[in-house]
Amino acid sequence: MRTFDLHTSVRLPLPLSQVFPFFSDAYNLETLTPPWVRFSVLTPRPITMGVGTEIDYQLKIHGIPVRWRSAITAWEPPFRFVDEQLRGPYSLWVHEHRFREEDGQTVAEDHVRYAVPGGALVHSLFVRRDVERIFAFRQQKNAGTVRPHRVRAGCLMVRRR
Numbered sequence: 001m002r003t004f005d006l007h008t009s010v011r012l013p014l015p016l017s018q019v020f021p022f023f024s025d026a027y028n029l030e031t032l033t034p035p036w037v038r039f040s041v042l043t044p045r046p047i048t049m050g051v052g053t054e055i056d057y058q059l060k061i062h063g064i065p066v067r068w069r070s071a072i073t074a075w076e077p078p079f080r081f082v083d084e085q086l087r088g089p090y091s092l093w094v095h096e097h098r099f100r101e102e103d104g105q106t107v108a109e110d111h112v113r114y115a116v117p118g119g120a121l122v123h124s125l126f127v128r129r130d131v132e133r134i135f136a137f138r139q140q141k142n143a144g145t146v147r148p149h150r151v152r153a154g155c156l157m158v159r160r161r
Contacts, residue, residue, distance in 0.1 A: 001091055002119050004128070006112040008135050011105055019106040020078035020099050026055050033059075034137040042067075051075045054086065061089055061130070091115040110135065 012019055022028055026047050033039035041047075042056040053072040058065065068088035075081050078099060085093035092115040100107050116127045 001115045002123075003092060003113050003115045004123060006110070006114070006131055006135060008110045008139060010108050010139050011102070012108060013105045015104070016078050016099055016101045016106045019108060023097055023099070023108060024049055024077065024081060029057070032138045032141050034134060037061075037134065049075060049081070055083075062126070089116075091117055 026041050026043070026049075027045065030039055030041060038058075038060040040058055042058055043054075047053065047055060049072060051072055051074065053075075055070050055072075057068040057070070059068060060066065066089050069086045070083040070088075070093075071086050073082045073084050073094075074096070080096065080098050082094065082096045084095070092113065094113045096111045098109040098111070100109075112131075114131070116123050
């Protein structure tokens with residue numbers, strides 16, 4: 001199975017103690033996901049986060065309704081957590097969220113390793129662009145959601161493995 005990696009980084013002018021709770025709340029994904037995805041969390045509130053927590057979502061991919069279930073497989077507040085797709089559109093989806101304080105600000109990094117049915121061809125024709133657009137939207141959205149100041153975004157990169 002061919003896998004792909006996406007890396008993003010954003011610097012937020014808030015302390016880690018404020019940033020981690022925002023990103024670790026699954027319901028904030030509804031705000032950070034573009035409207036064209038029609039993303040919603042199905043798991044009822046409150047969601048107690050920790051290793052083994054499972055969360056159900058629904059979304060649309062090119063207009064097709066999709067259900068997604070993820071599990072938290074690493075939980076190290078306030079520095080890191082990992083969610084992995086248990087059921088959904090990808091053959092593999094492992095999303096690591098990392099946070100660190102630097103000069104009174106927080107650097108939030110995403111590393112996603114994923115694979116798609118149909119491999120490199122389907123990835124290049126459909127999936128890569130969608131994944132990049134979703135994460136670019138998240139970085140822009142952070143500017144008005146997580147804190148009131150401007151975001152300095154890092155790289156947005158997808159590469160094959």
